[in-house]
């Protein structure tokens with residue numbers, strides 16, 4: 411077996427390229443009447459992200475700085491903050507790429523601030539839950555005790571896969587001008603998830619989600635400012651999903667929208683003759 | 698034990714329609730569409746009120762119209778025209794896109810992401826060029842012909 415070793419770290423990679431100022435909005439509920447800006451000088455090395463900068467400040471300058479992060483690679487959705495004029499993931503943006511000597515960081519707008527850069531996402535998750543973001547089938551028994559798999563073709567997968575990439579970071583609601591004034595607007599994230607399930611060929615829940623989606627705080631509150639899609643770090647394009655939901659309703663009213671019946675269950679293959687050219691599949695997870 | 702937490706409100710509010718960040722042009726079009734819509738509505742109400750003076754006979758109509766001969770009012774009327782040209786053409790884009798047309802198809806997200814907002818941008822730019830042409834010719838008609 412050949413051995414692969416990690417590429418060696420060159421000492422030149424660790425050289426400080428430049429110093430930047432982090433201007434961070436601080437807020438401590440026990441002490442502060444209002445948020446206040448605080449500046450920190452941060453030495454930047456190659457490849458350093460905004461999140462790395464925050465970690466460096468916490469380790470070296472001020473341990474009381476509060477922010478959320480977990481995966482530090484753009485998949486957990488914890489580190490959303492307002493960085494140099496846009497809602498972004500701190501771990502997904504390299505300091506050098508921001509092309510600025512001052513990095514201004516504020517907590518995500520449109521959410522209450524818990525402390526420093528930590529926004530309160532509870533209402534956001536409630537909205538997500540309100541549109542029933544899971545597979546709904548008329549035959550519940552099959553979901554609980556599966557006798558096979560729900561069929562889905564690769565084309566049917568493409569209908570929703572981009573919307574399924576959502577990591578619930580909440581950046582889109584921060585960017586949305588409608589969310590800025592309407593507390594009850596369901597918002598781009600949840601609406602995109604409603605579309606993601608409605609359009610899934612295995613789902614039969616479109617009727618159940620209808621009331622929430624087409625309420626006065628649903629899809630028609632969106633006026634296609636498009637900012638959610640501009641800032642989404644995963645290419646979910648929530649604005650697209652919302653306009654497609656509107657299209658579905660419009661077509662329904664014209665009686666030209668046909669809800670396709672949900673796909674069937676295909677039983678396990680009883681006897682399977684392996685094709686020599688195809689590598690062996692891993693073990694089944696559902697037995 | 699329930700801990701009392703004092704959360705700080707951080708809603709952008711109406712300021713968030715206009716300010717808010719370095720977003721794409723469509724977000725500012727959203728604010729401008731609302732502003733122009735309300736502007737035309739205000740003009741429309743004024744218009745009904747003023748033309749209603751016709752009921753008072755020729756005399757009152759002519760005295761009402763005399764008030765609008767000033768350059769300031771003429772400029773105001775031009776602004777209404779400008780707002781209408783923008784509102785109507787951007788409205789056309791919104792009718793098309795908000796019903797899900799000209800936005801492309803769902804696809805696998807591959808970085809760098811191309812979104813529906815990018816895909817409708819040629820329509821946006823095209824209609825804004827038409828609006829600009831209407832405004833230029835209309836403005837010439839307004840002031841010089």
Ligand code: HEM
Pocket residue numbers: 632633634730731733734735737738739741784785786788789791792795
């Ligand atoms: C050719 C003429 C017009 C077209 C094509 C048009 C189109 C539209 C569309 C599509 C919307 C909805 C936009 C959205 O979903 O965000 C809208 C909103 C609006 N329009 Fe018009 N419109 C026209 C003329 C007018 C006139 C004459 C008035 C005023 C009397 C007006 C006042 C408004 C107002 C107040 C709104 C609401 C704005 C908002 O909620 O953001 N529009 N228009």
Ligand code: SF4
Pocket residue numbers: 575576577578579580581582583598599602638641642643644645646647648
């Ligand atoms: S749609 Fe995009 S921006 Fe919104 S929560 Fe999901 S991943 Fe984040």
Ligand code: FES
Pocket residue numbers: 478479480481482483484485486487488489490499500501502
């Ligand atoms: S730390 Fe997980 S997305 Fe940034």
